Amino acid sequence: xxxxxxxxxxxxxxxxxxxxxxxxxxxxxxxxxxxxxxxxxxxxxxxxxxxxxxxxxxxxxxxxxxxxxxxxxxxxxxxxxxxxxxxxxxxxxxxxxxxxxxxxxxxxxxxxxxxxxxxxxxxxxxxxxxxxxxxxxxxxxxxxxxxxxxxxxxxxxxxxxxxxxxxxxxxxxxxxxxxxxxxxxxxxxxxxxxxxxxxxxxxxxxxxxxxxxxxxxxxxxxxxxxxxxxxxxxxxxxxxxxxxxxxxxxxxxxxxxxxxxxxxxxxxxxxxxxxxxxxxxxxxxxxxxxxxxxxxxxxxxxxxxxxxxxxxxxxxxxxxxxxxxxxxxxxxxxxxxxxxxxxxxxxxxxxxxxxxxxxxxxxxxxxxxxxxxxxxxxxxxxxxxxxxxxxxxxxxxxxxxxxxxxxxxxxxxxxxxxxxxxxxxxxxxxxxxxxxxxxxxxxxxxxxxxxxxxxxxxxxxxxxxxxxxxxxxxxxxxxxxxxxxxxxxxxxxxxxxxxxxxxxxxxxxxxxxxxxxxxxxxxxxxxxxxxxx
Ligand SMILES: Nc1ncnc2c1ncn2[C@@H]1O[C@H](COP(=O)(O)OP(=O)(O)O)[C@@H](O)[C@H]1O
Ligand SMILES: [Mg+2]
Numbered sequence: 001x002x003x004x005x006x007x008x009x010x011x012x013x014x015x016x017x018x019x020x021x022x023x024x025x026x027x028x029x030x031x032x033x034x035x036x037x038x039x040x041x042x043x044x045x046x047x048x049x050x051x052x053x054x055x056x057x058x059x060x061x062x063x064x065x066x067x068x069x070x071x072x073x074x075x076x077x078x079x080x081x082x083x084x085x086x087x088x089x090x091x092x093x094x095x096x097x098x099x100x101x102x103x104x105x106x107x108x109x110x111x112x113x114x115x116x117x118x119x120x121x122x123x124x125x126x127x128x129x130x131x132x133x134x135x136x137x138x139x140x141x142x143x144x145x146x147x148x149x150x151x152x153x154x155x156x157x158x159x160x161x162x163x164x165x166x167x168x169x170x171x172x173x174x175x176x177x178x179x180x181x182x183x184x185x186x187x188x189x190x191x192x193x194x195x196x197x198x199x200x201x202x203x204x205x206x207x208x209x210x211x212x213x214x215x216x217x218x219x220x221x222x223x224x225x226x227x228x229x230x231x232x233x234x235x236x237x238x239x240x241x242x243x244x245x246x247x248x249x250x251x252x253x254x255x256x257x258x259x260x261x262x263x264x265x266x267x268x269x270x271x272x273x274x275x276x277x278x279x280x281x282x283x284x285x286x287x288x289x290x291x292x293x294x295x296x297x298x299x300x301x302x303x304x305x306x307x308x309x310x311x312x313x314x315x316x317x318x319x320x321x322x323x324x325x326x327x328x329x330x331x332x333x334x335x336x337x338x339x340x341x342x343x344x345x346x347x348x349x350x351x352x353x354x355x356x357x358x359x360x361x362x363x364x365x366x367x368x369x370x371x372x373x374x375x376x377x378x379x380x381x382x383x384x385x386x387x388x389x390x391x392x393x394x395x396x397x398x399x400x401x402x403x404x405x406x407x408x409x410x411x412x413x414x415x416x417x418x419x420x421x422x423x424x425x426x427x428x429x430x431x432x433x434x435x436x437x438x439x440x441x442x443x444x445x446x447x448x449x450x451x452x453x454x455x456x457x458x459x460x461x462x463x464x465x466x467x468x469x470x471x472x473x474x475x476x477x478x479x480x481x482x483x484x485x486x487x488x489x490x491x492x493x494x495x496x497x498x499x500x501x502x503x504x505x506x507x508x509x510x511x512x513x514x515x516x517x518x519x520x521x522x523x524x525x526x527x528x529x530x531x532x533x
Contacts, residue, residue: 031111032167035133036140042129043448044137047086048203049398051196053448054137055079055090055205057130058190059212060394062094063219064116064124065188069097072238073219079198079205081226087142088196088226093189098152101159108135108146108163108190109172120365120440121329122244124394127447134192136165141195145175149189151182158182198226203397209233211388211395214341215333215436236340247329247440248280251290251317253364260310263302271305272298281323289320325366327359329440333393338372338434346432350376351476355468362457367439369458371465373473376480379430385409385419387426389452390436396450403451405435408462417470418477435462490526497522 004012035042043053059075066073076093099107106113114128135146145164151157157179164173182189200206206229209221213233218240221233249258268274275287282290291298293316296309305313333341338354354372361367389396389405400406406426414420414427421427443453452458501519504510510518 030168030170032136032165032170035111035129036136036167039133039137039140041447042133042137043398043450044133047195047197048199050137050141050194051079051088051090051198052203052205052208052397054134054192054194054196055092056208056394057125057134058090058092058192059209060124061131061190062092062096062188063212063216063393065096066094067240067243070240070243071095071097072235072240073216075219075221077205077209077221077223079224079226081198082193084226085197086195087193088198089191089193091189091191093184093187095184095187098150098186098188099148100152101150104148104150104159104161105163105172105174108132108148108161109165109174111136111165111170119246120249121246122331122392122438122440124392126441129447131190132165134194135163136167138192138194139164140167142193144193145173147191149180149182151184151186151188154185158184200225200229206231208395208397210345211390211397212393214345214388214434215390215393215395217333217337217341236344237337241331241333244331244440245326245328247326247366248278250281250322250325250361250364250366251275251279252322252325252361254279254314254317256311256314259314260307263305263310266302268302270298271296271300271302274302280326286320286322290316292316293319324359325361325364327366327368330359330366330368330438332356332368332370332438333436335370338370338436342372342374342432342434346374346379348378349374349430349432351473353469353472355465357461357465360457360461362439362443362455365439365441367437367458367461369461369465370434370436370438371462371469372434372436373469374432374434375473375476376430379432381430382428384426384428385414385431385433388432388434390434391442391444391449391452392438393436394449396452398448399445399451402445404454404459405437405452405462407454408459409433409435409466412463412466412470414470417474418481419473433466435465437462487530490530494523494526497526 044050055077059077062075063073074095078091080089082089108131111132112128114125116123116126117128139145145162148161148163149158160178160180161174162176166173209223210233213219213221217236218238220235223231262278263274266274266278268277271291272287275282275290288298294312335354335356339352342352352374356370357368359366359368387400387406387409389403396403410424410426419427419429419431437452437458443455445451445453497519500522501515504518505515
């Protein structure tokens with residue numbers, strides 16, 4: 001064995017470090033430092049995915065902002081190659097409300113800063129980590145800051161900023177702020193230069209935009225790729241989806257820690273009014289019932305409730321019957337629009353159906369499931385069904401295997417609906433299945449928002465929606481099968497009609513004219529039965 005090196009000897013000596021010595025190394029880790037080392041957690045694990053994730057975060061924000069402001073979104077996306085297969089510049093522009101100058105630094109230059117984390121209502125973004133993370137990835141890989149242009153109204157100037165993140169402190173660094181000319185009266189433009197790789201087809205930016213257009217029939221998207229590809233996805237409706245309302249948490253989902261925090265922070269003076277005002281679906285009677293079941297006075301001060309008492313409150317909440325959470329925080333696409341979208345984006349199918357379930361609840365959060373099917377026609381018959389997954393109208397392109405949607409579809413017995421299906425697989429056939437989960441809080445399996453976590457309540461709703469669409473599909477498939485069988489018989493008979501005519505002529509000694517008339521009559525009867533089908 002080689003003798004230990006000097007460095008190794010020193011390391012050995014350091015082994016017996018005291019708590020004090022270790023303390024000199026112990027320090028806070030900033031969230032930006034954490035995610036710059038763990039960028040895969042946010043969807044930046046490789047160049048291809050990084051390019052898509054960055055575009056996705058910017059487009060999701062653009063759509064959220066436009067909808068919140070009540071404008072029909074016109075979104076423009078450009079990708080320019082700085083060095084092919086290596087470095088790209090993306091630009092995403094919207095006609096939303098813009099961003100007030102004071103907020104620009106924090107929104108783009110600080111992780112975990114946003115308007116949605118603390119609210120319960122349906123939105124594409126929720127964590128406040130999307131666009132700043134994309135900018136940080138760009139900065140880490142190219143050294144370039146983000147460039148933002150934003151304008152909050154026609155009478156205000158458009159301002160351009162360069163925003164970088166000081167990752168050690170998770171703080172923004174803004175430089176070169178100036179007024180620029182911009183043709184949009186209001187809106188935001190985000191530019192990020194990043195290491196990436198452009199591709200087309202599956203899991204590409206194009207695919208993401210096409211699917212976005214299916215789940216967002218009110219959005220107009222213009223796209224220009226680095227290879228000159230241009231795409232215009234026109235809206236099929238000018239009507240904006242109803243604005244989701246912010247809701248309060250439902251007591252049935254609340255956990256102890258959250259309850260304690262709410263009790264501390266509430267403005268309510270009594271426990272009774274706290275229950276009524278800080279939760280949804282708790283009225284006078286329910287509040288009294290909860291207090292009684294917990295053995296607590298409705299008049300007691302919320303701030304004085306001890307931990308053990310809060311524990312009793314949670315137990316009591318479980319025993320009291322309450323109305324399901326208000327569905328006003330979620331806005332589904334709706335069956336009619338879903339059908340229109342499917343028909344416009346997948347025009348080659350022969351059969352379409354859609355089902356929007358009523359709202360349901362998981363962990364106190366309202367959610368709603370929608371399923372759409374496109375079947376037959378020119379769709380590829382020998383492939384596995386194509387699955388389009390959406391969460392709050394955002395297409396999910398990665399990690400299908402880890403996603404509750406895929407798992408539920410695999411666990412469905414599609415043979416029942418007239419399709420072939422291998423064990424443990426998706427069905428085979430000319431089929432596209434769309435599943436949309438809309439919720440005030442989407443339970444993703446990770447911060448990269450790629451797959452939906454397992455919740456029995458959500459799985460059940462997906463299953464029920466699929467069953468309903470499946471039954472309609474079975475009717476279509478069996479009707480078509482019957483029609484095909486009948487047609488086969490008819491064409492068989494058709495082939496023999498001239499021979500029958502000839503035989504009748506021979507047996508009954510008909511004239512040639514009578515024989516031809518008989519043939520014509522028989523053909524007419526056959527044609528009539530064909531039309532009746
Ligand atoms: N294009 C935009 N127009 C207006 N506001 C925006 C835009 N992009 C981002 N924002 C604001 O910045 C916040 C942070 O965005 P982001 O980091 O993506 O987090 P999230 O979308 O999860 O809230 C958003 O909550 C929103 O308030
Ligand atoms: Mg976002």
